[in-house]
Amino acid sequence: MVDDKTLSKQEIVELKARAHHLNPVVMVGQKGLTEAVIQEADTALRAHELIKVRVLGDDRAERVLIGEELCSAVNAQLIQHIGKLLVLYREHADDEQEQ
Secondary structure, three states, X not given: OHHHOOOOHHHHHHHHHHHOOOOXXXXXXOOOOOHHHHHHHHHHHHHHOEEEEEEOOOOHHXXXXXHHHHHHHHOOEEXXXXXXXXXXXXXXXXXXXXX
């Protein structure tokens, strides 16, 4: 789980570089953070480990709150927040790791 391990600054820099060319795979629309959005983010993280999420709306504080809530809901770490884009990371659970 991500919470068990704090990422170093170098790891965060590397993840930001990896995420640079990614396209958003999850969109948070007018209805905000719905169960469907959480499920889609969880599925995308399971498949890709590192994803971009686009949050629509002009209220920056609301976007920050949505990012925090989404990370908490899918047990991911917020790597970057630029404008309406969030970069989330959740390490894949290996068969060797205890779940």
